[in-house]
Amino acid sequence: MKEKSSAKLTFGDGRSIDLPVYGGTIGPDAIDIRALYPKAGVFTYDPGFLSTASCNSSITYIDGDEGVLLYRGYPIEQLATHCDFLEVCYLLWFGELPNADQKKDFDLIVARHTMVHEQLSRLYQGFRRDAHPMSVMVGVVGALSAFYHDSLDIHNAKHREISAFRLIAKLPTIVAMAYKYNVGQPFMYPKNSLSYTANFMHMMFGVPAEEYEVNPVLVRALDRILILHADHEQNASTSTVRLAGSSGANPFACISSGIACLWGPAHGGANEAALNMLTELQAQGGVEKVGEFVKKVKDKNSGVKLMGFGHRVYKNYDPRAKLMQETCREVLDTLGLHDDPLFKLAMALEKVALEDEYFVSRKLYPNVDFYSGIVQRALGIPVSMFTCIFSLARTVGWIAQWNEMISDPEQKIGRPRQLYQGATRRDVLPMAKRP
Numbered sequence: 238m239k240e241k242s243s244a245k246l247t248f249g250d251g252r253s254i255d256l257p258v259y260g261g262t263i264g265p266d267a268i269d270i271r272a273l274y275p276k277a278g279v280f281t282y283d284p285g286f287l288s289t290a291s292c293n294s295s296i297t298y299i300d301g302d303e304g305v306l307l308y309r310g311y312p313i314e315q316l317a318t319h320c321d322f323l324e325v326c327y328l329l330w331f332g333e334l335p336n337a338d339q340k341k342d343f344d345l346i347v348a349r350h351t352m353v354h355e356q357l358s359r360l361y362q363g364f365r366r367d368a369h370p371m372s373v374m375v376g377v378v379g380a381l382s383a384f385y386h387d388s389l390d391i392h393n394a395k396h397r398e399i400s401a402f403r404l405i406a407k408l409p410t411i412v413a414m415a416y417k418y419n420v421g422q423p424f425m426y427p428k429n430s431l432s433y434t435a436n437f438m439h440m441m442f443g444v445p446a447e448e449y450e451v452n453p454v455l456v457r458a459l460d461r462i463l464i465l466h467a468d469h470e471q472n473a474s475t476s477t478v479r480l481a482g483s484s485g486a487n488p489f490a491c492i493s494s495g496i497a498c499l500w501g502p503a504h505g506g507a508n509e510a511a512l513n514m515l516t517e518l519q520a521q522g523g524v525e526k527v528g529e530f531v532k533k534v535k536d537k538n539s540g541v542k543l544m545g546f547g548h549r550v551y552k553n554y555d556p557r558a559k560l561m562q563e564t565c566r567e568v569l570d571t572l573g574l575h576d577d578p579l580f581k582l583a584m585a586l587e588k589v590a591l592e593d594e595y596f597v598s599r600k601l602y603p604n605v606d607f608y609s610g611i612v613q614r615a616l617g618i619p620v621s622m623f624t625c626i627f628s629l630a631r632t633v634g635w636i637a638q639w640n641e642m643i644s645d646p647e648q649k650i651g652r653p654r655q656l657y658q659g660a661t662r663r664d665v666l667p668m669a670k671r672p
Contacts, residue, residue, distance in 0.1 A: 238293060244268050252277065263298060280654040290471075292479065292645065296329060296637055297470045304553035308468060309333070317560050322463040322630075323347060323433050326405055329468055329637040330398075344433070350406035351427035351436065353414075354384040361418045370415040370625050371500045377411050378404075379493035389487045391643055400488040401636045408629045409433070413440035416622055434460040437629070442617060454571040455616055458564045459626075462612065465557040465605055466627055468634025470550075474498040474505070478635045479642050480651040488639060495635045496628045505624040511545030512610030512620060515579050515586075523578055524585045531586075535595050545607030546590060547600070557605035565608045568615050579611050 241260035247253040254277050257269045267290045270281055283289045298307040306313040309328050316325055320334070327335045327343050335343055360380055364373050381403070382389060388399040414424050417440075425440040435456045443449030469475070478495040482488075499505035518530055533541040548555055569577050587603050590596040613623055642648050 241266060246273075246277070248277070259293075261293075264300065274654075280656065282656050286476075291476065291651075292471070292642065292648070294471070294638070294641060295332070296641060297468045297634070299470050299550050301548070301550040301552050304551060304556050306469075306556050313465065313556055314560060317461050317464045317557075320464065321432070321434075322460045322467070325464050325467050326633045329633050330401060330640070346402055347406045347433065348427075348429040350403050351410055351429060353407050353410050357381070357384055358414065358424060361414060364418070366419065366421065368419070370412075370419055370621055371496065371628075373415045373418070374411065374625055374628060375493055375497050375500070377415070378408075378496055379490055381407070381489040382487045385489070391482075391485060391487065394644075397488065397640050397643065401633075401640065404488065404492055404632050404636055408632045409437035410440060412622070412625045412629050413437060415625060416441055416619075419621070432456065432460075434463065438616075452571070454567060458568045458612055459616060461560065461564050462609055462626065463630040465560060465609075466630035468631070468637065471638075472504070473501070474631065475635060475638050478639050482639045482642055483648060483651040485650075488636060491639055492632060492635055495631070499628055499631065500624060505627045507545065507604070508606035508610040508613070508627075509620050509623045511606050512579075512614060512623075514542075514544040515582055515611070518586075519578055519582055523582050527582070527585050527589055531589055531593065543586075543590065543596075543601065545610075546596065546603055548602075548604045551602070551604065552600045554602040555604040558603045558607060561605050561608040561612065562603075565612045565615075568612050572615055574615060577611070577615070579614075583608065583611060 238259045240257045242258045243255045244258050245253055245255055254273065256272065258266050259269060260266045274280060281289070296309065298310075299305065308316060308325065309332055311328070311334070316328075320328075323344055324334060324340060326347075327339065357377065357380065360377055361373065364376070385400070385403055388396040388403070390396045410427055417424050423445060425443045425445070427436055428439055429436065431439055431451065435451045438451070438456060438459065439449045471479075474495040477498040478491045481491040481494040486494075502510065518526060521530075530541070531543075533539040534543045565580060565583075569575060569580055574580075587607070590601065590603070596602075610620075610623060613626065614620070618626060
């Protein structure tokens with residue numbers, strides 16, 4: 238990093254300290270506060286890390302005010318239109334889009350890693366049949382290190398690469414097996430003559446009794462969902478993966494920690510919440526009740542929330558939302574669901590929200606979750622699997638971020654500080670003297 242300028246912090250007692258300021262290629266500058274505690278004896282206080290850069294990265298860039306999302310510099314709109322998911326995986330891992338030969342070789346490598354160890358499949362039997370698929374995912378992905386311990390040296394670049402390829406290749410198999418186990422159907426082995434996403438849909442929806450028919454429009458729709466969710470800068474789950482990795486934990490354990498974090502309803506469960514909101518509103522009267530519903534949303538005392546709108550980072554229209562809306566329309570048209578009531582309801586709700594000053598002034602625009610739930614529902618994916626699909630997509634981002642962190646000479650084990658407001662030092666009293 239090259240120092241751009243410096244900032245002076247002055248205390249009330251007259252002390253001051255100069256702090257270097259670094260500039261990114263795009264985006265806000267960052268003040269380096271590493272010398273703050275050693276030289277001044279104070280910490281910064283930033284709950285939720287809203288103004289703290291925990292690392293420097295060259296993978297993903299977000300401009301929330303302008304509605305921009307770039308993977309390695311490429312706009313998400315172009316990637317989702319012109320590339321497939323494995324091209325995006327290659328980009329996030331290697332830093333550049335593949336040429337034809339590189340793409341062919343990468344596809345082949347991933348295809349050769351799609352199967353899981355046969356003993357791993359027996360691990361599913363240790364879970365209750367009605368266990369939530371995400372709880373299964375956390376356990377099974379974490380257990381991969383017990384089966385693939387030949388590539389766990391995190392300081393060996395080749396080992397890191399093999400682990401990355403294994404994770405990218407095996408997550409579709411693991412997710413599909415979690416679904417099959419939950420519904421009581423036999424596991425479907427990968428069919429490597431199919432594309433990455435078509436193979437996943439084959440393992441999800443195919444059965445041994447008949448041949449699974451691939452629908453290219455539906456495959457492309459799911460592929461786009463994976464691309465749109467592949468990485469999203471230093472969000473909660475990515476930060477969790479980096480924090481776990483900073484301790485030297487193996488990559489499978491780190492990705493498992495990311496899955497656990499993603500499971501939280503405030504993070505990976507947003508599309509499920511949006512779909513549930515639309516379903517409930519449809520049951521109450523659908524489009525005719527949108528005006529009444531919006532009034533309740535604006536009433537702070539009603540307890541009614543508008544799900545799928547607004548974003549922690551984006552203060553403009555989420556660039557992924559428009560793509561997902563287009564994908565939603567394509568899927569419903571292909572399946573003959575032109576009059577899908579939930580899609581009509583979603584469009585009506587979006588129109589009202591985008592024209593209402595209450596939402597416009599608060600920059601509550603639709604986010605990617607608003608339409609992705611409708612798409613997945615149309616594809617036949619149950620609500621309980623939505624976050625598993627998210628995990629499958631985000632694994633490549635997590636492993637790329639983890640690899641970048643391991644390779645960063647400035648990286649140290651994560652150790653956030655705190656503003657302590659508990660009791661000061663006191664002595665333990667004998668039991669008889671305690672009040």
